[in-house]
Amino acid sequence: MATIELINISKKYKDETIIADLNLTIKDGSFTVLVGPSGCGKSTTLRMIAGLEQITGGEIRIDGKRVNETAPGHRDVAMVFQNYALYPTMTVRGNIEFGLKNRGIAKRERDTLVADIAEIVGLAPLLDRKPQQLSGGQRQRVALARAMVKKPKVFILDEPLSNLDAKLRNQMRTELIQLHKRLGTTFVYVTHDQVEAMSMGDEIVVMNKGLIQQADSPMNLYYDPANLFTAQFIGTPAMNVLDTRDVSGLMLQSESTVSHIGFRPERAQIEAGQQLDGFRISGEVMTRESLGAENIYQIKAASGVFFVKTFLEPLYEAPALSVVVPYEQLYCFGPDGKRLAGVKVQERQLAMAGGV
Amino acid sequence: MTVWEKLRPYGMVAPSIVIFSMFFIYPIFYMIYLSFYDWNFISPTKTFVGLQNFKDLLLDEDFRKVLSNTTVYTLLTVTLTTVLSLLLALWLNRKGFFHAFVQGAIFSPHIISLVSISLLWSWLMDPEYGLLNWVIGLFGFDKLQWLSHPGTALVSLVIVAVWKGLGYNTLVFIAGLQSIPSDIFEAAALDQSKPWTTFRRIILPMLSPTIFFLVIINMIGSFQVFETIAIMTQGGPVNSTNTLVYYIYENGFRFFKIGYASAAGVILLAIVGALTIIYFRLLSSRVHYR
Incomplete structure (x- = not known):
């Protein structure tokens, strides 16, 4: 030893x-x-x-x-x-x-x-x-x-x-x-x-x-x-990463610039309805992989392509899906790729200016 | 299938079959046929003598001398070539300009014609004006007679053969060494294997197919040695360098004893054939292959 x-x-x-x-x-x-x-x-x-x-x-x-x-x-x-x-x-x-x-x-x-x-x-x-x-x-x-x-x-x-x-x-x-x-x-x-x-x-x-x-x-x-x-290296499929410039409906409060946000495919919930508070994103379903216990969807949204993984849920057949990612499940990264801690994420109010 | 489709493959191989039959198969059978006759190449009649030619050969002291010369020459040449080229290959099996240069240098004799090599070495080994005697003279040794003395002539021819064969053999050994995966050597290093152990337990067994191939090819080649002898010694002095093929040539084309020469040819064929059979037999059973 x-x-x-x-x-x-x-x-x-x-x-x-x-x-x-x-x-x-x-x-x-x-x-x-x-x-x-x-x-x-x-x-x-x-x-x-x-x-x-x-x-x-x-x-x-x-x-x-x-x-x-x-x-x-x-x-x-x-x-x-x-x-x-x-x-x-x-x-x-x-x-x-x-x-x-x-x-x-x-x-x-x-x-x-x-x-x-x-x-x-x-x-x-x-x-x-x-x-x-x-x-x-x-x-x-x-x-x-x-x-x-x-x-x-x-x-x-x-x-x-x-x-x-x-x-x-x-x-x-x-x-x-x-x-x-x-x-x-x-x-x-x-x-x-x-x-x-x-x-x-x-x-x-x-x-x-x-x-x-x-x-x-x-x-x-x-x-x-x-x-x-x-x-992005750990996890199957890898963490979804979106450029903050392409994302709308989010307000990020941070001391440094947030260039990317990410979320794990298994944290996104499909068709969760209005009761769940979180980052909403929807798009067209490109592929569906059903492995039995889990299903993987590849979805093309305006802000980019991302994956969603569900466990023990029925396969959604709709051509387009809307998903919700709880705010606490969002990861923020700076322009150098480093993870940023302490970023406050909120829903962006239509009337409010600023944010990203 | 049309007739043409059936015949086409035969048509394709026909030219090589014809050439092979004319220049290899037919002469072999004709030689075996002639070995039972007494014939001088010119007379229209051949006399059937049965096994008399073989009997004469085996009783002929010259022929026995020739056989022993050939065997000694072969054993010395093959052993020296194999051992030296393996050592050279172990040394040269690395990258770098110097090693590449040496590799090229020792390979160059392989591409020079044996006639040129024979003439070159005849001069190098000249007892009076030769370079070799000059060099050993520098070290204070007595001059050697090289090709002119029965005691040294055969060994001198062996030196020429080894010099010529070294490059090719080394190259084949290097190829063999390079086919051994490097991680095996790394595993050996982690197993605390000393260089000699690695050589004996890993390199040598893994090179065995290469060694075997070279030994057999060199043996077959050495048994048929002719050019150097014809040019450098003509079998002399006092038959000390007379070998099988030169003996066949002398009897056939200088003394016109065609039947006698053919019988010797049949014996050579038998020896080389036996070596080849041993080669393929052993190759399939004893020698390691991955």
């Missing part, structure tokens, strides 16, 4: 800066997920922790010890790769015990360790097979077993589920969560899939363009996004 500290980390490839001045503390025993669009630097960050990528500046500490100059194998870190990176010429047993052999662990002890791990991940009958004789899910298990058998302080997982089909992915997701509970080791997990991040992580680091946008618990990310990027 170990805390990982990244202090003023930067990474440059020739003239290109991938990461500039990144600071992050990954808590001991946490399941931390780095998430962001491709090219945001999340994998690079992960590989720098593992030691597979040299850092240009800054310091990495694992368990309080500076590891900048420590070789990958000596950082007490185990990694699960996206393509598993199994040794194709070795059997499953060979793959799992390779790291142990290199550490000079005696054969008898190795056999016990391999047998135990194989039992845990359900590979016991496959120990003498070669990786190419295994299915994707089984290879994934071998990769996990190879990492687990070393009993590392830190587990590093680089998009480990992206090569699996949807059903297997869900299954492995639960298994990974259980595994983390059982081992109590620090997990650092990289994914571009926000659903995966939200469902697995207890700490999520949202990254974009080499910068940390927000590092927080899943619930805080959802309810309290720090900026426009996080707001």
